[in-house]
Amino acid sequence: MANAKIVPLRPHLVLARPGQDGPVSVDWDEGRRMYVAACERCTETLLTERLDQAHGWADEHRCDPELVALLTEILDRRAA
Numbered sequence: 001m002a003n004a005k006i007v008p009l010r011p012h013l014v015l016a017r018p019g020q021d022g023p024v025s026v027d028w029d030e031g032r033r034m035y036v037a038a039c040e041r042c043t044e045t046l047l048t049e050r051l052d053q054a055h056g057w058a059d060e061h062r063c064d065p066e067l068v069a070l071l072t073e074i075l076d077r078r079a080a
């Protein structure tokens with residue numbers, strides 16, 4: 001019988017929220033063994049061992065308007 005392989009649960013959620021703030025994705029990082037919550041708009045990231053903390057951060061996260069403006073400018077320049 002083959003060795004059992006433990007496959008960790010890999011949640012991937014994108015919490016889309018209306019308004020100015022970007023969607024936050026929550027992923028399991030197998031290498032670091034931590035949850036990674038990342039804003040897809042301003043790229044702010046939180047590493048945590050707790051999924052509920054990642055979700056809490058996603059709920060409370062507010063984009064930094066200056067950072068978003070800067071990123072938009074960089075992306076616009078690359079697209080041009």
Ligand SMILES: [Zn+2]
Nearest residue numbers: 022039042063
């Ligand atoms: Zn953000």
